[in-house]
Amino acid sequence: MATVYLPTLLRPLAGGRESVQVEGATVRQIIDNLEQQHPGIKERLVENNRLKPNISVAVDNEILPLGLIESVNPDSEIHFVQAITGGKN
Amino acid sequence: MERKVHVQTTINGEPAEFLCEPRQSLLECLRDILNLTGTKEGCNDGNCGACTVTMDGRIVTSCLVLGVEAEGAEITTIEGIARGNELHPLQKAFLEEAALQCGICTPGFIVAAKALLDQEPHPTEERIRWWLANNLCRCTGYDKIVKAVQKAAQEVTL
Amino acid sequence: MSTQYNVIGTRPIRHDGADKVTGRALYGADIQLNGLLHGAILRSPHAHARIKRIDTSKAEALPGVKAVATAADFPAAGDKIVDLGEGATPLSYIRGNVLAQGKVLYRGHAIAGVAATSAHIAEEAASLIEVEYEVLPCTLTAPDAMKDGAPILHEDLHMQEFGKKTDKVNNVADHFRFSIGDAEKGFEEADLIIEREFHTSTVHQGYIEPHNATVLWNNDGRVQVWTSTQGSFVVRDTTACILDLPVAQVKVTPMEIGGGFGGKIPVYLEPVAAVLSKKSGRPVKIVMTRKDVFEASGPTPGSYIRAKIGAKRDGTFTAAQAYLAYEAGAYPGAMVGPGAMCIFAAYDIKNVTVDGYDVVVNKPSTAAYRAPGATNAAFAAESVVDEIAEKLGIDPVDIRLKNAAKEGTQRVDGPKYRRVGCVEVLQAIKASEHYNAPLGGPNRGRGIGIGFWFNVGLPSSCTISVNADGSVNLVEGSTDIGGTRTSIAMQAAEVLGIPAEQVHPSVVDTDSIGFTAVTGGSRTTFATGWAAIEAARDIVRQMKERAAKLWETEPAEVNFENGVFSKNGKSMPFAELASKIGETGGPIVGRGAVNPRGVGGSFAGAIADVEVDPETGKTQVVRFTSIQDVGKAIHPAYVEGQMQGGSVQGIGWGLNEEYYMDTTGTMRNSSLLDYRMPTALDLPMIETIIVEVPNPGHPFGVRGVGEANIVPPPAALANAIHQAAGVRLRTLPMKPSTIMEAVWAK
Structure with missing residues (x-):
């Protein structure tokens, strides 16, 4: 099972836990299964069938561009993080 | 009107x-x-x-x-500034020294630097910085601009 | 791994160079069209007011005026959320910033646009528009705006907490918290705890070219835009969104751009010029004045930061905590998230908690500025680190090395670093001639600082076509602000085994290339370069097929190395095969379209030597070195240029630059005379040390280099000033009066 690390402000929804074990082959499945275990989490992460635009997902320590449809391995570590925007000259 | x-x-x-x-x-x-x-x-x-x-x-x-x-x-x-098809040494030096990034300030710098070299072919770094203090560049930090003017100064006098 | 490259790492002349040193390059304001009208914008004189009435009749009656536009001319926005390359924003905010609706939220907020036969007439006409205001009290700093009873900017703004809308209506748009480990417990283990408060001023990117837009709403309904922008597709999509048009009904031609640094991502003028063009039936050009640029574009947030670090006697950091409140300006989006993720990013600390607040205030709506949010944060963290080093009697580089982030270090936002070059940057500082040189005079001090920026990937497109003379034409959509045509072309040239000069790059309009995200986030050489690599590989694949035809073999049998195709003793250079593409099957076009993974973050450091005049408090930078892990320097001169430019912007931010606001919310220094950016005379040469820790995620090891370099300078300067003048400054800018007041207070 993949390990999902919860953002600090979502931990109360999972009884204060920092991480939880979740089944799933894609980020979408992970979030759906997470919702089964800890209701209320999905609406904090997903909007209009996409990750909320200000949230990114990191799988195995890399922020990935495709959000919900990214694949996840059984031993993956998943983080939901603030999206980064940038600017340079 | x-x-x-x-x-x-x-x-x-x-x-x-x-x-x-x-x-x-x-x-x-x-x-x-x-x-x-x-x-x-x-x-x-x-x-x-x-x-x-x-x-x-x-x-x-x-x-x-x-x-x-x-x-x-x-x-x-x-x-x-260019002589026909031939770039002025300052223009060449700006390109060779990568003295421009966005390039919007470059025309003003080249015109100002040419006026300096026309009257003082051997300016010191301090003199170049003083002369070009009227021209703002936000991309380069001026380092490569000053070096380009120094390089052009050598070319002009050769 | 030592890879031999033919093109990468060399310093060719930029492809657009001749145009840019002769004045031929056409920037946004340079466009001339038949029948062109000139626009002007009426702006609010108040920082916060309700608009009771707008009367445009006198303006419309002025001879030469062809059209007037207000927010009433835009289609209704609804509450649509749009993602336009700088994060998700409600359309009503974007549209409301382009032309105010109901309320003005900062001085300079656009209210109406006018198009006339000359710019002077347009300005006159704008001054004839009558606006009746109900002036409201304003709030100008994050701490003030967060107080109970502060004037409220948006009556419908509820504070969000990681995706949850709270009941609280206030000026805080977003609160988030990152935590790893147990900060409280970590502080209990510390022998020394330092906690300090910091304030930083609003500063501007300071690009020399003002914002501009020229728009023709054509008779077939297509809207053609010419503008200077960091993202032509962002302009297309934003303009279409505000005008409620299908995106491809808008075509954006990016002109050359005179600097951006993050500030030329948002759209300000295009939708107004579009409405004016529709109403007048003629193309309309609007160019901001410098005052408009200061008062009404997107500076970067001022901030209030508390930073606390605990350390053991041997210098090991046991815990860290920070509170960051950033001023978003009139609309939410202060980049406090990245600031919070960067504040302790250089250190491996097991117990960290960071709280961030995105706060709206009556100042212009902020935009990105080179590593947005990170410079403010590093000023705080690196000042505290320096104080800990001093109190523990440890060398400032050594204490950083002892705690430096490395591969596997967990960041406060959760993920662990892949291969990063923080340690290598610190080692380069320690080994540098500069760090070990004597200071060379009285009243001098030396300080260092380090900083981090993530960099981003995002989509890019590129096509390459082969010419019969052996050169190739490369077409891409990333507007070129600092030489990226060349850094991208060089990567294609490396793959194709041809000189950089044999690649002819063009940056084209939004009809002519696939979607390409903004030139920002240090992504262009990384991501559009990657698209060019893919397109070049596609060319090689097709060229192998042609060679196979000529040699009557299979494509898989054909080798390609250093620009030469070969098979069993037969060989043909790229150019020779290119001359035969007509006879072997016709044109060859390669394509690359990427949304790459493998982004590599960049660490940078700075060493600053200053001399502080004890009588005036004026700080002279006497020596400065910028150090950065760039992964692989494609064009080392342009990499140095990024490091030097970012350093000097950081020096300006540290020493001089600020929005000097009075209590009514009026910026009192809105000219380039009084908003004091560094000149050539203020600076020494900016030395550079390029550190190359290849990014394993990119074919050539590229990390973005545009941003991390601005992060350390204010902190390095503060630490240098402490050594020179004996005072620790915790407010930016560290101008002479601030220094003298601190000296007198001692």
Whole structure:
């Protein structure tokens, strides 16, 4: 099972836990299964069938561009993080 | 609208004439009437140097000169720096030293630096920095601009 | 791994160079069109007011005026959320910033646009528009705006907490918290705890070219835009969104751009010029004045930061905590998230908690500025680290090395670093001639600082076509602000085995290339470069097929190395095969379209030597070195240029630059005379040390280099000033008066 690390402000929804074990082959499945275990989490992460635009997902320590449809391995570590925007000259 | 004024002048060695409103700056006349858009507007109040041209051999910020003041003057803009197809040593040095990034300040720097080298072929680094303090560049930190002027100074005197 | 490259790592002349040194390059304001009208914008004189009435009749009656536009001319926005390349924003905010609706939220907020036969007439006409205001009290700093009873900017703004809308209506748009480990417990283990408060001023990117837009709403309904922007597709999509048009009904031609640094991502003028063009039936050009640029574009947030670090006697950091409140300006989006993720990013600390607040205030709506949010944060963290080093008697580089982030270090936002070069940057500082040189005079001090920026990937497109003379044409959509045509072309040239000069790059309009995200986030050489690599590989694949035809073999049998195709003793250079593409099957076009993974973050450091005049408090930078892990320097001169430019912007931010606001919310220094950016005379040469820790995620090891370099300078300067003048400054800018007041207070 993949390990999902919860953002600090979502931990109360999972009884204060920092991480939880979740089944799933894609980020979408992970979030759906997470919702089964800890209701209320999905609406904090997903909007209009996409990750909320200000949230990114990191799988195995890399922020990935495709959000919900990214694949996840059984031993993956998943983080939901603030999206980064940038600017340079 | 005020009646337009007829101005006769010399630009980049060629006689030129144009009609402008008395309130129009030389910068506007160059850009909007004569289509010499190499001279840039960065602030329109004389503080950035992007619109630098020479007028009778002196550098001026063309946003602070009225178009009518060009009457009888000799103006040189960035378009008049290269000798035909041959880039001026300053232009070459700016490219070789990577002395530009976005390039919007480059025309003003090259016109100003040429005026310096024309009168002082061997300026010190301090002198170059002093002379170019009228021109703002936000991309380069000036390092490569100063080095380009130093390099051009060597070329010019060879 | 030592890879031999033919093109990468060399310093060719940029492809657009001749145009840019002769004045031929056409920037946004340079466009001239038949029948062109000139626009002007009426802006609010108040920082916060309700608009009771707008009367445009006198303006419309002025001879030469062809059209007037107000927010009433835009289609209704609804509450649509749009993602336009700088994060998700409600359309009503974007549209409301372009032309105010109901309320003005900062001085300079656009209210109406006018198009006339000359710019002077347009300005006159704008001044004839009558606006009746109900002036409201304003709030100008994050701490003030967060107080109970502060004037409220948006009556419908509820604070969000990681995706949850709270009941609280206030000026805080977003609160988030990152935590790893147990900060409280970590502080209990510390022998020394330092906690300090910091304030930083609003500063501007300071690009020399003002914002501009020229728009023709054509008779077939297509809207053609010419503008200077960091993202032509962002302009297309934003303009279409505000005008409620299908995106491809808008075509954006990016002109050359005179600097951006993050500030030329948002759209300000295009939708107004579009409405004016529709109403007048003629193309309309609007160019901001410098005052408009200061008052009404997107500076970067001022901030209030508390930073606390605990350390053991041997210098090991046991815990860290920070509170960051950033001023978003009139609309939410202060980049406090990245600031919070970067504040302790250089350190491996097991117990960290960071709280961030995105606060709206009556100042212009902020935009990105080179590593947005990170410079403010590093000023705080690196000042505290320096104080800990001093109190523990440890060398400032050594204490950083002892705690430096490395591969596997967990960041406060959760993920662990892949291969990063923080340690290598610190080692380069320690080994540098500069760090070990004597200071060379009285009243001098030396300080260092380090900083981090993530960099981003995002989509990019590129096509390459082969010419019969052996050169190729490369078409891409990333507007070139600092030489990226060349850094991208060089990567294609490396793959194709041809010189950089044999690649002819063009940056084209939004009809002519696939979607390409903004030139920002240090992504262009990384991501559009990657698209060019893919397109070049596609060319090689097709060229192998042609060679196979000529040699009557299979494509898989054809080798390609250093620009030469070969098979069993037969060989043909790229150019020779290119001359035969007509006879072997016709044109060859390669394509690359990427949304790459493998982004590599960049660490940078700075060493600053200053001399502080004890009588005036003026700080002179006498020596400065910028150090950065760039992964692989494609064009080392342009990499140095990024490091030097970012350093000097950081020096300006540290020493001079600020929005000097009075209590009514009026910026009192809105000119380039009084908003004091560094000049050539203020600076020494900016030395550079390029550190190359290849990014394993990119074919050539590229990390973005545009941003991390601005992060350390204010902190390095503060630490240098402390050594020179004996005072620790915790407010930016560290101008002479601030220094003298601190000296007198001592």
